[in-house]
Amino acid sequence: MLPKVGIGRHCCSQSTNLENYRPLVGDALIDEIRALADTLSGLRLCHINSTAAGGGVAELLGRQIPLLHALGLSADWRLIHGDPEFFQVTKGIHNALQGGAYVLSQGAKETFLERNRESARLLDEDYDVTIVHDPQPTAIPHFTRVRKGIWIWRCHIDSSEPHPEVWAFLRPFVQEYDAAVFTMAQFCPADLRVRRVAVIPPAIDPLSTKNMDLPEEICRRALADSGLDLNRPILLQVSRFDPWKDPLGVIRVYRLVKAVMPAVQLALVGSMAGDDPEGWALLDSINEEAVKDPDLFVFTNLTGVGNMEVNAFQRGADLVIQKSLKEGFGLVVSEAFWKAKAVVAGKAGGIPMQFPDGYQEYLVQSVEECAERVVDLLDHPGLRAAFGRAGQERVRQEFLLPRLIRDELALIHELLHRGRADLA
Ligand code: UDP
Numbered sequence: 001m002l003p004k005v006g007i008g009r010h011c012c013s014q015s016t017n018l019e020n021y022r023p024l025v026g027d028a029l030i031d032e033i034r035a036l037a038d039t040l041s042g043l044r045l046c047h048i049n050s051t052a053a054g055g056g057v058a059e060l061l062g063r064q065i066p067l068l069h070a071l072g073l074s075a076d077w078r079l080i081h082g083d084p085e086f087f088q089v090t091k092g093i094h095n096a097l098q099g100g101a102y103v104l105s106q107g108a109k110e111t112f113l114e115r116n117r118e119s120a121r122l123l124d125e126d127y128d129v130t131i132v133h134d135p136q137p138t139a140i141p142h143f144t145r146v147r148k149g150i151w152i153w154r155c156h157i158d159s160s161e162p163h164p165e166v167w168a169f170l171r172p173f174v175q176e177y178d179a180a181v182f183t184m185a186q187f188c189p190a191d192l193r194v195r196r197v198a199v200i201p202p203a204i205d206p207l208s209t210k211n212m213d214l215p216e217e218i219c220r221r222a223l224a225d226s227g228l229d230l231n232r233p234i235l236l237q238v239s240r241f242d243p244w245k246d247p248l249g250v251i252r253v254y255r256l257v258k259a260v261m262p263a264v265q266l267a268l269v270g271s272m273a274g275d276d277p278e279g280w281a282l283l284d285s286i287n288e289e290a291v292k293d294p295d296l297f298v299f300t301n302l303t304g305v306g307n308m309e310v311n312a313f314q315r316g317a318d319l320v321i322q323k324s325l326k327e328g329f330g331l332v333v334s335e336a337f338w339k340a341k342a343v344v345a346g347k348a349g350g351i352p353m354q355f356p357d358g359y360q361e362y363l364v365q366s367v368e369e370c371a372e373r374v375v376d377l378l379d380h381p382g383l384r385a386a387f388g389r390a391g392q393e394r395v396r397q398e399f400l401l402p403r404l405i406r407d408e409l410a411l412i413h414e415l416l417h418r419g420r421a422d423l424a
Contacts, residue, residue: 001380010077016066016207017154018402023371024206025402033402036409037071043412044149046127050090050136054271054301055240056331057133057156060404067405076127080119080137084110087277093170094165096423097135098244098326099154104166108255110281117143129412132177139173150415153177153194156185158349160186164206178415181357183329183350196418198411201350203404204334204395210307211338214315216405223267227285227297232263233378236317238310238335241270241279241286244326247370248282248344249367251289251296252403256371261378264295271301309378315339319377323346323370335401342384344373354399356390 021029021058045068049057061077068075082090089108096102109229115278121142128149132140134156141151153174159182161168167189179196182188188197204211220230229233235254247268254266271398272279283300291297299305299313314320320336320343327349335341345351347363355363359418362377377384 008079008081010061010079016063017068018070020207021400021402024396025182025268025400029402029406032404033071033409035202036413037059037073037208037225037408040084040409040416041072043073043129043416044125044127045073046078046125046130047075047133048078048080048081048123048130048137048140050080050087050209051276054079056274057327059210059331060202061133061361063208063401064405065373067401069406080115080140082115082136083138084217084277086115087136091276093135093166093276094157095244096166097157097159097170099158099161099163102166102401104169109169113139116140125131128416131408135170140171140175142173150178150412151176152411152415154181155180155182155187158183158187158326160326161190162189175219179411180331181411184353187328196415198407198413200354200404200407200411201331201399202223202329202331203399203401205336205339205401208307210311211335212311214308214311216315219312221310223316226267226299228267228316230316232265232295233318235264235266235319235321235374236269236313236315237321237323238269238314238332239322239324240276241282242276243278243282244324246323246325247286248289249370250321250323251286252322252367253370253374254296255376256367257374258295260375264378265297266295267297267299267313269299269305269310271305311339314341318339319344319374321370321374322346322351323364324351325368327351330354334395337388337395338386340388340392342377342387344370344377345393346370353393356387356394359387359390360404362387388403 047061051058065075065077088112092102106304107125116139120140131152133154175194177194179198180194181198181200183201185199224230237250240382257264286298290298314336320341322330322333322345324346329350333343333345333351344362347365352363364373
């Protein structure tokens with residue numbers, strides 16, 4: 001069981017080697033990363049977030065930390081531990097940063113601050129650079145007694161139009177940071193005053209078990225073993241069970257498609273994140289739909305769907321859907337494109353920037369539009385294949401892990417350099 005409050009250390013056991021990425025992203029980027037890492041040699045870096053599993057931040061950190069180690073940098077991954085009450089509050093804050101309604105009561109503020117204060121107290125090491133992800137641990141530097149090093153707030157959320165009261169509460173804490181990093185320039189709230197705002201989109205790791213090449217035979221077997229019929233079209237959405245990912249909307253899309261293509265099947269793969277208490281109720285509603293329909297499949301990490309299975313599902317599906325209503329980035333979109341799959345997705349947040357030129361019409365804003373585009377792509381396998389290949393190339397150019405590492409190291413280099421210049 002996790003401690004009620006605290007700050008734990010999460011270990012990544014995987015190892016990796018930057019050279020393995022050279023054939024995928026080219027010499028220039030790899031050499032640039034090595035040069036940056038050399039200038040930062042001896043640096044002590046720490047990432048803090050709130051969950052080790054489930055969701056994009058955990059996915060990213062699980063791959064970034066080993067690569068930072070491979071570069072000879074010291075990088076820790078530390079978790080702010082909370083209890084259900086804390087995560088109820090932070091999920092409310094998360095939703096409110098995306099513009100959702102949330103009443104931040106005095107009690108909720110106290111819960112948030114108390115866990116942050118306690119985590120700051122338990123953060124027993126000094127780092128040169130600390131990167132704090134998303135709202136949950138935002139106030140840690142505020143409560144750090146002797147503040148050392150550089151602090152960066154890394155926001156993964158579309159916070160372009162945050163709920164005014166919640167943002168008014170959080171903003172002073174964010175403004176204590178040396179820099180704030182957003183996925184897109186538009187995500188930075190207009191009234192944020194912080195020394196440096198940077199824009200760095202996330203990325204996927206092409207060498208992880210989630211994204212590495214898998215033989216087609218293995219993918220087919222994984223799908224068949226899960227009960228899917230390989231001779232009929234398979235639609236897939238992989239997402240946390242979160243209302244913003246609109247899994248119930250995806251089921252409505254599937255029903256509309258099925259009315260004209262009765263053979264179609266839908267697989268919903270969803271993980272339950274440790275810091276996301278909303279997922280269970282939604283999973284119940286989805287299961288209610290699934291028990292009525294033998295062509296509607298629901299899989300979760302609780303029933304053994306891990307990274308390799310997600311990889312196999314993404315490769316084995318005929319078409320991937322990501323019908324988000326709000327989205328920070330949506331790693332799953334890049335994951336699907338990397339596997340050369342066509343994607344029909346919500347026109348939300350960071351999703352459009354992942355789309356290859358010429359395929360913007362597959363960004364949708366309603367159930368009906370989504371169903372129309374799905375039918376169109378299922379009807380045209382040649383178009384589907386070309387779209388998938390274009391998506392793969394876009395991801396190769398822009399959204400692979402080395403680019404993210406380069407951007408973050410460049411920012412750290414700049415901030416450290418500026419710190420020295422300020423002292424001079
Ligand atoms: N994911 C997973 N299993 C699931 C659902 C999601 O491994 O059942 C992964 C998915 O492959 C992706 C991450 O969780 O790597 C979700 O990141 P994304 O940016 O798409 O969304 P977030 O959950 O961060 O909002």
